[in-house]
Amino acid sequence: MKLAVVGGGSTYTPELIDGFARLRDTLPVNELVLIDPAAQRLDLVGGLAKRIFARQGHPGTITVTSDLDAGVRDAGAVLLQLRVGGQAARNEDETWPLECGCVGQETTGAGGLAKALRTVPVVLDIAERVREAAPDAWIIDFTNPVGIMTRALLQAGHKAVGLCNVAIGFQRKFAALLDVTPGEVHLDHVGLNHLTWERAVRIGGPGGENVLPRLLAGHGDAIAADLHLPRTILDRLGVVPSYYLRYFYAHDEVVRELRTKPSRAAEVAAIEAQLLDMYADPALAEKPELLAKRGGAFYSEAAVALASSLLRDTGDVQVVNTYNNGTLPFLPDNAVIEVPATVGASGTAPLPVPPLDPLYAGLVANVTAYEDLALEAALHGGRDRVFKALLSHPLIGQYEYADALTDRLIAHNREHLAWAR
Template sequence: MKLTVVGGGSTYTPELIDGFARLRDTLPIEELVLVDPAAERLELVGGLARRIFARQGHSGRIVTTSDLDAGVEGADAVLLQLRVGGQAARQQDETWPLECGCIGQETTGAGGLAKALRTVPVVLDIAERVRRTSPNAWIIDFTNPVGIVTRALLQAGHKAVGLCNVAIGFQRKFANLLGVTPSEIHLDHLGLNHLTWETAVRLGGPEGENVLPKLLGEHGDTIAADLKLPPALLDRLGGVIPSYYLRYYYAHDEVVRELRTKPSRAAEVAAMEKQLLEMYGDPALDEKPELLARRGGAYYSEAAVDLAAALLGTTGNPYQVVNTYNGGTLPFLPDDAVIEVQAAVGAAGPRPMPVPDVDPLFAGLVANVTAYEELALEAALRGGRDRVFRALLAHPLIGQYEYADALTDRLIAHNREHLAWA
């Protein structure tokens, strides 16, 4: 089995490598290729990756290359984890929207749109090159904004699935609170990427007992504190657990005030990355450093292994929370919308599990953001100031024409080098 990681020079790659090494019986990789144009950085990451494999007794071969076509040729699966423009672009995404009183964030709002515009053309070019050399390969997308990027891939006819770590993070957290193993937790997970709610937490599988009321009754204050939301709000939402990204919607102005008074997450990550790369250069280091846990993306490697194993027909849990076509699962959305739900995953791809009727409180927001994502993808594919404006005007975190106009100008000014049409 050959797997290729595009963006393999990321400082987060050792987390992925650690998962591949630990879970080699689930996903028996023979060749792992790390592809990245940043050659110096790639060699630091690749060196540590080889030492991690050696320490854990993994016999697979790790190859590093800046040649994308060679790296993806013959791959069974290609994992995408790239950041067009690097942390410098992320820093901009998180700061200039605040000038208009809007959320500065890399996956939602105006910053999320900027990232989509930079990313979609690059990802589609990579996917076409994968199709030429490895037409049967699965493309697993971790690249944000996952919902928009996955929709672009699927609409272009690629074998693609989007993956986020929010659900697996909840699974691990709930298992810990309940004193059970993560494999015993099955989530009824509903919504879009970074816009989801846990509507049930089941023990033992899709038909298991729903212990969400017990979780909220015994641990509601702890869960709410983790989400930075008041416990009473969880009750008023009808006893569901929103993802932490919902705080951008439910407490928008509060979050804007916070973001204006502290360093950006991009600045924190950039400083962390500098430290990590220095650590990776140490030839004695043969495990992922503790600092990496603060980099973000908890349990990312385990989610990646489970999904790749299910798609490639090895072993693993057939039930996964993924981003895939709606196909009637949420009847209030178009069939070609990309949703994030629990699905049965096999060699033929993901098949979303049935979803009960959705509370209008959630359905309305999901429909609104779906419309924004459709307009965002149109802007990413076709370009143009008016298309950017329309997407921003449609976003529920913006929605006023003066803000949309001002944000459009700022987005284009800060991203001109990445926009072929600008």
């Protein structure tokens, strides 16, 4: 079984490699190819990846290359984890929206749109080349914004599934709080990528006892602290929102905070510099503890489970980003939602979802409409399309803000937007 990782020079990659090594019975990889145009980073990451495999006794081979077509040829699955423009572009996404009083974040709001505009054309070009070199390969997208990326891939006819680590992070956290194994925890996880809620936490299976009320009663303060939301909000809602919901539920508070501290991109860039220094040490043969501060917790477990289900036709249930196809009846069938789904060789089939409360359905419908317009802007370009996408976003919604943000978005991303040069 051959897998390829596009963006293999990412400092995330050792987390993924560690998962492949530990979980080799779940996903027996014979050949793993790391692909990245950044040769120096790729060599450092690739060297550590090989040492991790060797330390853990994994028999598979790891190769590195900047040749995308050769790297993906005959792969069973291709994982996408790229960042167009690097941390420098992310830093801009997180700063210029603040000039207009809007949240600066790499997947949400104006910054998220900028990332989508830069990334969709690149991802679609990669996917077309994968289709030529490995026509049977599954594309697993971890590249943000995952919902828009997955919609672009599926709309273009690719065999693609979107992956996020939010659900598996909650599963692991709740399992620890309940003193049970992660496999015993089943989430009623529903919404869009980075716009989800845990409406129930069941033990022993999808039809098991809902212990969410017990979790909130016994551990509500700790859960709320992790989300940077007041405990009272969780108690009043009776659900656990994704931490990305803070950008919606406490937008102005977040803007005030972001204006007083360095961007997350600046923090990550500093962490990455330290990590790359560590990766250069030939004695290092395991992922360093510092990597946990980089983000992406449990990404490896989620990626291994999803690839295994697709390639080995296990038919198990995982939280994925996939076409709605009637699951949420108030959305179009071709909207991309994030819900539990049965996963196998033929793809994904979302499980039935209980009706969504209007409090959540209204926001999901609004953001879905924004994602429609965002994808149109990414595919076809043009200032007017960018303006309409921004105007439709629930965190913006005023024409003066949308106009000002459009000008800033184009100015800061002109080199990545062919239509704007």
